[in-house]
Structures are given as C-alpha cells and as structure tokens.
Amino acid sequence: MWTWFFQLASPPHFYRMAGSLVPWLLWPALLLIVIGSWGGLVQAPADYQQGDGYRIIYVHVPSSYLSMMVYVTMAVAAGIGLIWRIKLAHAVAASCAPIGATFTAAALVTGMLWGKPMWGTYWQWEPRLTSELILLFLYFGYMSLRSAFNDLNQSDRASAVLALAGVVNVPIIHFSVLWWAGLHQGPSISKIDAPSIAFDMLWPLLVMILGFTLFFLGVLAMRVRGEVLEREFHSRWAQDVLRGASPMEAG
Amino acid sequence: MNLGLGNLFWVVLQRDLLVAMRRWSDICNPVIFFVLVVALFPLALNPRAEFLRALAPGVLWIAALLAALLSLNQLFRADIEDGTMEQLLTLPYPLGLVILAKTLAHWLVTGLPVVVVAPLLAITYHLPADAIGILLLSLLIGTPTLSLLGSIGAALTAGLRQSGVLLALMVGPLMLPVLMLGARATDIALSGDDPTGPLYLLGALLALALSLAPPAAAMAIRISAD
Amino acid sequence: MNLGLGNLFWVVLQRDLLVAMRRWSDICNPVIFFVLVVALFPLALNPRAEFLRALAPGVLWIAALLAALLSLNQLFRADIEDGTMEQLLTLPYPLGLVILAKTLAHWLVTGLPVVVVAPLLAITYHLPADAIGILLLSLLIGTPTLSLLGSIGAALTAGLRQSGVLLALMVGPLMLPVLMLGARATDIALSGDDPTGPLYLLGALLALALSLAPPAAAMAIRISAD
Amino acid sequence: MARRRGGGFREVDLLTGTGLTLWRGANCLFDALSFSAAPGNALLIRGPNGSGKTTLLRVIAGLTLAEEGEVKWNGTPVIGCDNSGRHLMTYCGHATALKPELTTMENLRFFARLSGYPIRQIGELLVASGLAACADLPTRVLSAGQKRRAALARVFMSGAQLWLLDEPQTNLDSAGRQFLERMLQEHLAGSGTAVIVAHQSIDLGAAPVTVLQMGEAA
Amino acid sequence: MARRRGGGFREVDLLTGTGLTLWRGANCLFDALSFSAAPGNALLIRGPNGSGKTTLLRVIAGLTLAEEGEVKWNGTPVIGCDNSGRHLMTYCGHATALKPELTTMENLRFFARLSGYPIRQIGELLVASGLAACADLPTRVLSAGQKRRAALARVFMSGAQLWLLDEPQTNLDSAGRQFLERMLQEHLAGSGTAVIVAHQSIDLGAAPVTVLQMGEAA
Ligand code: HEM
Ligand SMILES: Nc1ncnc2c1ncn2[C@@H]1O[C@H](COP(=O)(O)OP(=O)(O)OP(=O)(O)O)[C@@H](O)[C@H]1O
Numbered sequence A: 001m002w003t004w005f006f007q008l009a010s011p012p013h014f015y016r017m018a019g020s021l022v023p024w025l026l027w028p029a030l031l032l033i034v035i036g037s038w039g040g041l042v043q044a045p046a047d048y049q050q051g052d053g054y055r056i057i058y059v060h061v062p063s064s065y066l067s068m069m070v071y072v073t074m075a076v077a078a079g080i081g082l083i084w085r086i087k088l089a090h091a092v093a094a095s096c097a098p099i100g101a102t103f104t105a106a107a108l109v110t111g112m113l114w115g116k117p118m119w120g121t122y123w124q125w126e127p128r129l130t131s132e133l134i135l136l137f138l139y140f141g142y143m144s145l146r147s148a149f150n151d152l153n154q155s156d157r158a159s160a161v162l163a164l165a166g167v168v169n170v171p172i173i174h175f176s177v178l179w180w181a182g183l184h185q186g187p188s189i190s191k192i193d194a195p196s197i198a199f200d201m202l203w204p205l206l207v208m209i210l211g212f213t214l215f216f217l218g219v220l221a222m223r224v225r226g227e228v229l230e231r232e233f234h235s236r237w238a239q240d241v242l243r244g245a246s247p248m249e250a251g
Numbered sequence B, C: 001m002n003l004g005l006g007n008l009f010w011v012v013l014q015r016d017l018l019v020a021m022r023r024w025s026d027i028c029n030p031v032i033f034f035v036l037v038v039a040l041f042p043l044a045l046n047p048r049a050e051f052l053r054a055l056a057p058g059v060l061w062i063a064a065l066l067a068a069l070l071s072l073n074q075l076f077r078a079d080i081e082d083g084t085m086e087q088l089l090t091l092p093y094p095l096g097l098v099i100l101a102k103t104l105a106h107w108l109v110t111g112l113p114v115v116v117v118a119p120l121l122a123i124t125y126h127l128p129a130d131a132i133g134i135l136l137l138s139l140l141i142g143t144p145t146l147s148l149l150g151s152i153g154a155a156l157t158a159g160l161r162q163s164g165v166l167l168a169l170m171v172g173p174l175m176l177p178v179l180m181l182g183a184r185a186t187d188i189a190l191s192g193d194d195p196t197g198p199l200y201l202l203g204a205l206l207a208l209a210l211s212l213a214p215p216a217a218a219m220a221i222r223i224s225a226d
Numbered sequence D, E: 001m002a003r004r005r006g007g008g009f010r011e012v013d014l015l016t017g018t019g020l021t022l023w024r025g026a027n028c029l030f031d032a033l034s035f036s037a038a039p040g041n042a043l044l045i046r047g048p049n050g051s052g053k054t055t056l057l058r059v060i061a062g063l064t065l066a067e068e069g070e071v072k073w074n075g076t077p078v079i080g081c082d083n084s085g086r087h088l089m090t091y092c093g094h095a096t097a098l099k100p101e102l103t104t105m106e107n108l109r110f111f112a113r114l115s116g117y118p119i120r121q122i123g124e125l126l127v128a129s130g131l132a133a134c135a136d137l138p139t140r141v142l143s144a145g146q147k148r149r150a151a152l153a154r155v156f157m158s159g160a161q162l163w164l165l166d167e168p169q170t171n172l173d174s175a176g177r178q179f180l181e182r183m184l185q186e187h188l189a190g191s192g193t194a195v196i197v198a199h200q201s202i203d204l205g206a207a208p209v210t211v212l213q214m215g216e217a218a
C-alpha cells in the first residue's frame, strides 16, 4: 500500500498514470451527463409548483455540491503537501482552484437565474448565498496568493496554509440553511433516509452529480499533468516527454 | 533627452500598467475588497429590501472610498522603496505630468473596476434602474477625484511605514465632499428627483483636483523622497 | 541561550510596544480610522435616530473589522523587510510564542483603543446603555480573535507588496463569523433579548484562535520569509 | 557598446559646489565645503563610514537640500522645483530603481525610452554587463550583484554627462567591477564627469581624479 | 571585548552539508553539493554574481529549503518546524535587522536580551565597533556602513558557535573591515565556525580556511 502510494507520488509515474486515466474519467462523465440531461429535461415530470423552471436544478445542485467538494479536495491535498512535503499534492491543490472557482461561479449563476422566478429577485443577502459568494472569494484569494510569490515552493506552501484555514467555510455553507433561516431550500436530497423529492426527479439529479464528479476528476487529472510537467520542466523525464518520448522509457 | 511630454506621459502610464498586469491581483483586489465591504452589511445588519435600498447609496459610496483609500497606499510607495522615484525626480521633465500618469494608471487599475461592478451590487441592494444609472455616473466622475486627492496624501506618506491609516486620516476629510455629493446624487435619484446639481458639483471638483492635485503631489513627493 | 519562555514572550512584547510608542501614529491611526468610518455613515446616509440605532451594531462592528484588517497589514511586514524576522526565525525558541507576543502587542496598540472608543461612538448612534455594554463585551472578546486570525493572513502576505487588499480578501472570510456573532449579540441586546448565546460562541472562537492561530502563523511566516 | 552621443561636451559642463554646509542633528557633516569637477574628470569622495558621503552625493543630485551653499551644474543650480537644472545628470544610489515585477529587459527598456537610448542596443548592453541570461527574469529574483549590474547598465544608458555613483562596487564580483571600470573610463574619456563614492580602490585609467576627503566619522 | 562564553566547543560542533541540490527556475544553482566545516575553521564561499552563494547561505541557516540534501549542525538537521537545530547559529544577511525607530543601543539591547549577552558590556562593544557616537541615534538615520557595523555587533553578541555572514564587508570602510576581521579571527581562535560569502579578500589570520567555489554565473 505504502509503496504503491509513493510510487504514485513520483512525478513521472503519476504523469503516465494520470494520462491513461483521463479518458476513463471523461468519457463516462460525458455519458452520464448526457443521460442525466435527458432524464432531467425530458423524462422527469414538470413540477406542480414551478413548472419547468425547476429543471435548472440539474445544473445547480451538482455545481453547488462540487464547489464545496473541490474545495475540500484542494484543502486535503494542500495539507498532505504541507505535512509530508509531497510536491505532487501541491500540484493537485493548485490545479483544483480554478476548477473549483468555475463550479462556484456556475452555482452562483444558476442559483441567481433560478432565484428570479422563485424569489422574485436575482440575489438576496442570505446566509447560504453569501457564504457561497465568500467561497468564490476564497478561491480568488487562494489563486492571487499563489500568483503573488515568485518561487513555486513558496507559493505552494503559503497557499496551502490559506486553503487549510479557509476550510472552515465549507461547513458554514452546508449548514447555513439550518443555522440561519433564509430563503434557500433546505436539504431535500441529502436526507438519505427520506428524500423529499420524487424519484422521477431524483435519479437524473444523482446521475448528473456523478457525471459532474467524474468530469471534475478528469479535468483535474489533465490539469495536474500539465502542472507536473511544468514543475519538473528541468528533469530528464520531462524533457523526454516534451521531445515526444514516453516517460517510462526515460525511467 | 528628446522625449515629448505626451510621450513621457504615455511611457510612464504604459510602464505602470505593465507592472500592474504582472501582478493581476493588483487589479482584482480593490474591487474584491469593494464587493466584500458591500457584502458585509447585509450580513451584519437586517437584510430587508427597503432597508437595504435606503442603505445602498451610502454603503456603495463608502465602500468605493475605502477601496480607493486602501489601494492608494501603494501609489508611490514601491517607487520610493526601490529607488525609481529618485530617477524620476532627477529627470529633466515636469514631475507633475509623471505623477498624473501614475495616478491615471492607478485609477484605471483600481478605480475603474469598482465603477464597473458597482451597478451589479446595486441590483442586489434592490436599487431601481435609474438610481443605478446615477450611481454609475457619480462614481465615474467621483472616483478619479478620489484618486487625485489621494495622490497628495500618498505622496506625503510614501516614505513612512505605517502609512495606510495615516493616509486615510489625511485624505479622508478631503474626500468627504466627494462622498457626500456622490451618495447625495444617488439618493436624490432614488427618491425620484433631479440629481444634476450634485453631479455638476462633482464635475467641478474633478476639474479642480485635476489641475491642483498633480503639482501638489509633485511637491509632496520631493519632500518625502529627501 | 538561557532565556525562559515567559521571558522571551516578555522581551518581544516589550520591544514591539517600544517600537509602537516611537511611532505614536501607530497607536492613533486605527482608532481614528475607526472613528472616520463610523462617522461617515450618518453623513452619507439619512441620520434619523431609529435608522441609526438599527445601523449601529453592524456599522460599529464592520468598522472595527476594517480597522483591524488595515492595521494587520503591518504586523510582520517591517520585521521581514528589515531582516528582524530572519533573526527571530533562527532563534532556538518556539516561533509560535514569538508570534503570539507580537500579536498581543499589536492588539494592545490597535485593537484595545478601538474597543475603548466604541461605546462613545455608540452613544452618538443612540444606542441604549445595556446594548452598549454588550457591544463593548463582544468587541473585547471579538477583536483579539480578529487579530489572531489576521496574524495568519499577515504572515502569509508579509513578503508581498500589494498585500493590503490581498490580506483583506484572505482573512475577510475567516473573520466573518466573528463579525456576524458580534453584531448579532449587540442586535439581540438592542431588541431586549438575552445575548449570551452569541457571546459564548465568540468566546469559543477566541479560545480556538488562541490555540490554532499562532502555530499556523508561525508556519506561514517561515514560508514567506523564505 | 557604442556611445549614443555624437559630439563632445560643451565647455560649461562644469560641476561646482560652493560653501556647502549641512548639519544632521548635532553632527556637522560638512562645513563650507567647495569642489568642482571639469569634463573628463572624476571626483572621488572618500571618507570613513558616516562621514556624509552619501548625503553629499544626494545634495549634488538635488535630492537633498543643503543648509547653505549651492551646487551648480552647467551654471544652473540643481535645486529648485523645475527640473531644468538636472539636465543630463544621473544618480545611482543604494537602491537599484528596478521594478521587481518586470523583467530586466522591461526595466531597462523603460529607462531607455525615457532617455532616448536606442531600444535595439539594450541586448548588447545586457551582454556587456553579463546579464544576458537574466534578460527575461523578473528582477525580483536577481542576485544582489545582478541587480547592481542592471542599475549600472541604466546609468550607462542615460547618456548623461554627469554620473553620480554611490558605492557602485557594492556586491559586484571582479568581472562586475571590471565592467564598471571600463564603463567609467569610457565615460570620462568621452569628456563626461563622474562623482564617485567608494571605499575600495577603483581604476579610472588615464582620467584625472580629484579626491574629496570627507571628515572623520561622527 | 572579552568573549562571554567560558568553555570551548564540543567535538560535535560540526557543520555538514550533503547532496544539496537547488533549482531556481531553469538554473541549477547547486547540484549534489557537499561540504563540511569543523570548529575553528572558516568556510569561504566564493563565486561570481548570481552563482547561488546567498541562496546556499540561507539553506545553511535553515531559512530556505533545498530540494534535495540536508544541512546538519551538531548532528541535527537545520530544517524542521522546531527550532532546536538552529541552536547557537547566527545569520547576517543583506538586511541589517535593525528597527529604524529604535536607537542603536535599544536595538542591540533587544538582541542582547535574546541571546543572554550582558547588557552592561554593550557600551564597550559599541566603542569597539566605532558606533559610540551613534548609540542614541535612531538607526533610521545611520549611514550604510554604520548600519552594517551594528549588524556585525549583533553577530558578535549572539555568542553563537556558527556564524553565517553574507558579504559582511559591504559598505564598510577600512576601519570597519579591520573590526570585522578582528572579530572573526577571535571567533575562529575560540574554535567557533564561520561561513562567509565574500567578493573581496578577507584576512582570517591563522585559521584554516576552506574555499567553496560556486559554479559559473547563469
Ligand atoms: C445565487 C443563488 C444560489 C446559491 C449561491 C445557491 C447555493 C447552493 C449551494 C452551495 C448548495 C449546496 C448545499 C449543500 O450541498 O450543502 C445548493 C443546493 C441547492 N439549492 Fe441552491 N443556491 C442558490 C439559489 C437557489 C434557488 C433559487 C433554489 C430554488 C428555489 C435553489 C435550490 C437548491 C436545492 C434544491 C439544493 C439542494 C439542497 C440539498 O438537497 O441539499 N438554490 N445551493
Ligand atoms: N538626525 C541626525 N542626528 C544626528 N546624526 C545624524 C542624523 N541624521 C544623520 N546623521 C549622521 O549623518 C551621517 C550620514 O552619513 P552618510 O549616510 O552620508 O554617510 P556616508 O559617508 O555615506 O557613510 P557610509 O560610508 O557608511 O555610507 C551619519 O554619520 C549619521 O549618523
């Protein structure tokens, strides 16, 4: 187990592994998203209150969930990098940030679009919405901190401290609907025992969430590959890769 | 030294913009700070729509002023610390023009983004469309005045360490009329009246600042670079 | 190197207070900034008594937070620039303790004065006496937490230039719970209810920050002094 | 590394200081100090630490006001709020005037545009100063000596007739010092003037050197 | 200027670096570099500008992380989040670690208290370093050389067994350089260790000197 772990953490090995993994993540992701979209847009019945407007849920909920998932991934990777000084983990954290920021922006935009018909306003200064906005700021803060240092080593470690400190925001977002009474929907699908949503509407949502997650992992693998190559630019294997040889031949 | 004055202006402006682009956080940060301040109020206070609407002109303008104050701190500081200012001071060119170019670059990088996002935030404060228009206009006229006024304070405090708050203290009072007029204009528009009066006054202040601030800042910078 | 840890704490604290006294503006500036922000609102907004009273908890707490943010920028900056940090980093002592001493000195110099003048300003916002008491208490528990949280951000950005706004961006979200709880407690007291809930939570946050922030800041400072 | 300027200098290109007096706190740094330097000459300011060399150089550059006395360059006083008196003078102090965010090339290009130095020749100058490999690095990451070399390259590009250099050898290795000396010799041979503060010895070739010895340290 | 420490150093007071590798961007500053310095010895780091001397010194001080390899002092690695390995080591870089607002005396007193140097002897030390007249001036107004002398006085006060000095001769006049050399000779004679980066020559008396030549500049 440990040897496998360390082997994975070696950059050339990871580069090769991730490369072969990417299609196995992205194609299923595409498939699931197509199925989920079909299920959500065609197969699921219109809501008796909201008509077809609710269908934006199939984008909103997966991106909202991923906005937080990605942050947690980023923080865990950053923590691993900081404690065990594994550069690969830093590369993972660095690659997470723009993806997470994109999902967060998507959650905000879809939420706002949904909010207009539902609440009569695009935006409401309400705990969940605000804390989601703050999550976006955290991503921005993380990225600007990274770009502010000239030394990679330094920006890795500094941004890791920030990512870890900012992780407190995630439970705040998740529980904000419970702690403060706001406009936003309470948990409806995450109550596993008794989902308060019809199965016809639920399964496309679950498929979409899975599809989005795989999509995230696929994009992450791609980004980390690029990041690792850039970091190991001067090493022999990276030079070999850039010249077109396979990294395994380079050893 | 065959550089025309327009050219000098352009060379300095271009360099400052390039430096800012290298640190893109320079461009994002003041505006994000602006958003942060505006977002804090509904959290700390009661977020009812009519309450927020009444708050909006004041909060948006105060946030714009604070964002300007915070970023002004850096206007000449780096130049003094790394010795660039010594070079600019010994140039055979009018220093006021150099300062004007630097101030313009600063406004483009920090003030303009604030002006651009302000309408979006105004929507979240439930401000009606015509009041948003006036808010935008008042910020567009008012924030360059803030930058110009700030340049004097920034020049005076550039050699000091703990200048952030000192700067706020010095130029805050100077910026007050701009703040009051800007918030006033939006407020008037909000209540459906004609806001041209305060807007003209804002324009007059801009003209005044444009002609007086650069030479004053030039004199100040000579003193603090000694 | 026969310096006890308590002694180390004391030596560092004393030195930082001495430096601050030499630049008395260090002591005055954050509090004056605080007063400025609080004073701006009645100017930019409608100064009716009941409106101001509703505004008071939010405005006072936001002003306190902004004053803390602004001054935090300087917490480690000077030490990094003049090389003192290199010396502190190579000392055979626990760095967290040094950081705690510096943060305490910083709070004494910038946070405490804000806590002291806040009640006076609260009176001008027509806040009743018992709400003022709670405001004072919440600030007294809350502002040290702000300083401690800020020390992490200050440590991360101490080596950077345009750090003021970056710092705000980074620690603003972390400080948010403190702000919300503090304003909440005062608000509850204003409406005549029992504010002990948020106050206990504030206390818990302080305890948490006290134990976690200094080591985190120590780690951060090692990185930014690299 | 050909010089941009075509002709020689005019006869009036003379630097004079008369009756300069400056107190700092209770220390008199200089009292009724006078000097002059003609084209092609170097004025070498020597003296122990804290004797006022840097302060004097800043007075000559017009960056600091003397309490009494006057520095004239080309017959006009260097102090005053218009910059005309500073014509064709360049100052190089302890700070390097490089923007840490910009690359070496971008930094030098800015000063080249200010002084009218041909942009195409910057590459050559970088090679001559040993900075070719750093051209595209942000100056933030340069070593102390590399920064100093870039600052000296700026002095060269300024094309100024009067160079004011404060301890220009600081942080330089022997190749760097040679580059500096070659630059200075060429400048003086082209009848430029240089005022140099230095603790170490500096080889100025055939140029006439006046040594200005500052008083004992405070 | 009597040394505070009574006894000699232990046999294990050995500085070793093994297999140090560090890349900066596309430049390899050092690759599998190893060295060691025994008590009483000086390690002189030489090399052209930009060859990584400062970076190496910071790695030795534990201020910068090497990508590979390890520096050990007294048998413990200098890197790590506890400070125990830094025991009795002092670093003096380009920055002087003086608070501009405090006087020279106050600045030194702070470091004396940290390192346990007797406060009463600071006055003597100020005289020895030629700073007696500046004792009550805020260090902001000191000249470059005076600041450097104060920084060196701090090194002396630290009583550390390992001194790490980055271009300590910068800005010093000849008296200042002599003060530095005397200090170093005494330190080495008391079987201390010193790692020194220098471009100029430095007279270390009878102490055995190992020269570590860094590669060509980038
Ligand atoms: C800008 C506006 C909005 C933002 C920032 C936002 C944010 C979020 C976030 C962060 C989550 C994930 C919560 C978690 O997993 O703990 C979420 C879930 C959800 N949102 Fe929104 N939302 C917005 C608007 C809306 C609107 C207008 C509706 C519809 C009325 C809505 C309905 C939902 C639902 C049903 C969930 C799933 C809740 C669950 O089962 O846990 N959202 N939203
Ligand atoms: N306010 C003051 N009160 C007293 N003395 C002062 C004051 N300001 C500056 N000085 C003294 O003035 C001198 C300034 O000298 P300057 O920096 O010009 O020296 P320098 O000759 O360049 O020395 P170095 O060789 O060290 O660079 C110093 O001796 C300093 O102590």
Ligand SMILES: Nc1ncnc2c1ncn2[C@@H]1O[C@H](COP(=O)(O)OP(=O)(O)OP(=O)(O)O)[C@@H](O)[C@H]1O
Residues within 6 Å of the ligand: A150, A151, D134, D137, D141, D142, D143, D144, D145, D146, D171, D173, E024, E025, E026, E027, E029, E047, E048, E049, E050, E051, E052, E053, E054, E055, E056, E218
């Ligand atoms: N991010 C980077 N990319 C490329 N090169 C870099 C980077 N950061 C630093 N360098 C190079 O690393 C070297 C750092 O050297 P260092 O400061 O240790 O030199 P030094 O030997 O102390 O030189 P000096 O004698 O000038 O003080 C420089 O050559 C610099 O150009």
Ligand SMILES: [Mg+2]
Residues within 6 Å of the ligand: D053, D054, D055, D166, E143, E144, E145
């Ligand atoms: Mg000097």
Ligand SMILES: [Mg+2]
Residues within 6 Å of the ligand: D143, D144, D145, E053, E054, E055, E166
């Ligand atoms: Mg060096």
